[in-house]
Amino acid sequence: MDEKVSIRTRVEVPVRAGDGLWRTAEMISFNGLADNHEHIAVLFPGTSDELPDTSPAPLARIHSECLTGDVFGSARCDCGPQLGEAVERFSTSGGVLLYLRQEGRGIGLYNKLDAYQVQDEAGLDTFAANRALSFSDDLRNYHSAAQMLRALGIHRIRLLTNNPDKVRQLEARGIEIEETIATRVFRTERNAQYLRVKAELGGHTIELVGETA
Numbered sequence: 001m002d003e004k005v006s007i008r009t010r011v012e013v014p015v016r017a018g019d020g021l022w023r024t025a026e027m028i029s030f031n032g033l034a035d036n037h038e039h040i041a042v043l044f045p046g047t048s049d050e051l052p053d054t055s056p057a058p059l060a061r062i063h064s065e066c067l068t069g070d071v072f073g074s075a076r077c078d079c080g081p082q083l084g085e086a087v088e089r090f091s092t093s094g095g096v097l098l099y100l101r102q103e104g105r106g107i108g109l110y111n112k113l114d115a116y117q118v119q120d121e122a123g124l125d126t127f128a129a130n131r132a133l134s135f136s137d138d139l140r141n142y143h144s145a146a147q148m149l150r151a152l153g154i155h156r157i158r159l160l161t162n163n164p165d166k167v168r169q170l171e172a173r174g175i176e177i178e179e180t181i182a183t184r185v186f187r188t189e190r191n192a193q194y195l196r197v198k199a200e201l202g203g204h205t206i207e208l209v210g211e212t213a
């Protein structure tokens with residue numbers, strides 16, 4: 001099915017984990033991905049692609065790019081802390097992070113900034129703002145993610161996510177989800193509404209209890 005997908009380059013990159021210590025991860029690029037985007041896999045030591053069937057599947061996070069949150073720490077969403085959580089967790093236990101270039105749930109950075117403007121000016125939520133700009137709620141698919149895992153020899157994973165659509169789509173693409181592990185809920189006053197909408201309209205399994213940080 002994915003015979004045309006192959007690993008292009010594997011290089012070691014020192015990354016700083018949550019404890020402030022450096023870990024050597026491998027960054028991996030691919031040839032022949034379905035959507036032709038420059039997605040990368042970041043493999044943390046301790047992840048083996050030659051695990052016997054009886055061992056637990058490798059930990060994995062399929063993270064959609066969010067330049068505002070991942071790089072600049074924007075408080076409008078929870079992407080930055082979720083990425084940090086995955087890096088911290090994988091740097092101690094091993095794991096594979098797929099960093100997918102799906103900015104703005106697939107609409108791209110400029111359109112996401114337009115959507116933010118619509119949210120601010122018209123009081124629309126994250127999904128309604130997409131529709132006001134003539135996009136559907138979520139343009140993402142995980143075909144390339146499944147291809148990347150297979151190219152790494154990984155056919156089953158324990159997935160860190162609160163998004164059931166990722167689980168459904170990956171399973172439909174032949175990846176076995178041995179366990180779904182909830183990401184922590186990084187709720188603050190600024191992103192509380194965004195998280196509420198994800199849970200109530202986007203189907204994310206997020207527990208919205210207690211005070212905001």
Ligand SMILES: Nc1nc2c(ncn2[C@@H]2O[C@H](COP(=O)(O)OP(=O)(O)OP(=O)(O)O)[C@@H](O)[C@H]2O)c(=O)[nH]1
Pocket residue numbers: 062063064065066067077078079082102103104105106107112115116126130160161162163166183198204
């Ligand atoms: N279109 C749009 N995209 C957004 C907005 N806020 C964040 N994003 C994008 O949403 C993506 C992250 O998706 P989320 O719905 O937060 O989380 P998820 O990846 O579906 O689920 P988890 O695996 O649980 O993190 C990133 O690509 C962000 O750039 C917004 O207001 N509008």
Ligand SMILES: [Zn+2]
Pocket residue numbers: 066068069070077078079080
């Ligand atoms: Zn974000």
